[in-house]
Amino acid sequence: MQMFDAHTHIDMKHFKNDRERVIQRARDAGLVGMVTCSINPASFRRTLGIVKKHKDFIFHTAGCSASQVTKDEAEQIITLTRKYSADIVAVGEVGLDYHWVKDPHARAAQEPIFSMFIQLATELDLPIVIHSRKAEERATEMLEAQFSGDVLMHCFDGSPEVAKRVAENGWYITLPANFSKYKNRVRSAEILPLNQILLETDGPYLSPTQGRNEPANIRYGCESLSQVLDQPIDLIAETTTENTKRFYRL
Numbered sequence: 186m187q188m189f190d191a192h193t194h195i196d197m198k199h200f201k202n203d204r205e206r207v208i209q210r211a212r213d214a215g216l217v218g219m220v221t222c223s224i225n226p227a228s229f230r231r232t233l234g235i236v237k238k239h240k241d242f243i244f245h246t247a248g249c250s251a252s253q254v255t256k257d258e259a260e261q262i263i264t265l266t267r268k269y270s271a272d273i274v275a276v277g278e279v280g281l282d283y284h285w286v287k288d289p290h291a292r293a294a295q296e297p298i299f300s301m302f303i304q305l306a307t308e309l310d311l312p313i314v315i316h317s318r319k320a321e322e323r324a325t326e327m328l329e330a331q332f333s334g335d336v337l338m339h340c341f342d343g344s345p346e347v348a349k350r351v352a353e354n355g356w357y358i359t360l361p362a363n364f365s366k367y368k369n370r371v372r373s374a375e376i377l378p379l380n381q382i383l384l385e386t387d388g389p390y391l392s393p394t395q396g397r398n399e400p401a402n403i404r405y406g407c408e409s410l411s412q413v414l415d416q417p418i419d420l421i422a423e424t425t426t427e428n429t430k431r432f433y434r435l
């Protein structure tokens with residue numbers, strides 16, 4: 186059984202003391218790869234080193250923290266992404282966060298930065314990975330107006346209405362390994378065609394277990410999706426792996 190973690194944060198401090206063991210556990214668990222997401226300039230530079238050490242197993246998507254990024258920091262990330270674009274598989278996660286950001290002006294201020302990254306993806310001809318926490322509809326509207334490349338709605342938790350729009354647009358979603366606890370995510374798994382669904386851990390976050398989340402836990406997502414769709418787990422693992430390779434052009 187071949188599995189792929191389509192979105193994790195292996196550079197984070199949570200993995201500082203045992204990162205190589207975590208990566209080895211992922212290989213031992215049957216993963217054929219993972220995509221790790223950097224979220225600021227320091228994270229970007231750390232990720233360069235990790236990816237270099239694990240060529241053909243760990244791939245780098247470069248984005249930001251939608252709720253925290255400043256314009257200056259976004260510009261630094263964009264400069265780095267242009268410079269290292271040959272070793273980057275996607276722009277993102279980028280987008281809008283209405284969960285941590287409640288103030289309407291602060292929410293609106295996220296949009297021009299999001300647009301800068303959308304333009305970057307167009308310029309570099311890269312797919313884009315979207316963070317759209319409680320902002321799925323607005324993020325969808327902006328992408329429909331501004332982007333014509335491949336879109337992945339990471340950790341998608343949108344309503345069935347937005348899920349249908351995402352499906353019709355031919356975009357992809359990722360479901361986290363603990364997705365069966367969330368009603369919208371289970372509905373999305375039923376709405377999207379299986380060939381538009383990827384699995385992620387978002388490790389160290391969103392753990393399906395008591396402890397820290399890590400790429401080896403992707404099997405929990407496989408098991409849940411297999412149950413929700415009533416399909417054999419091998420088919421789920423194989424198809425979501427193919428989808429991940431197709432989306433990131435690996």
Ligand SMILES: [Zn+2]
Nearest residue numbers: 192222278387
């Ligand atoms: Zn993430």
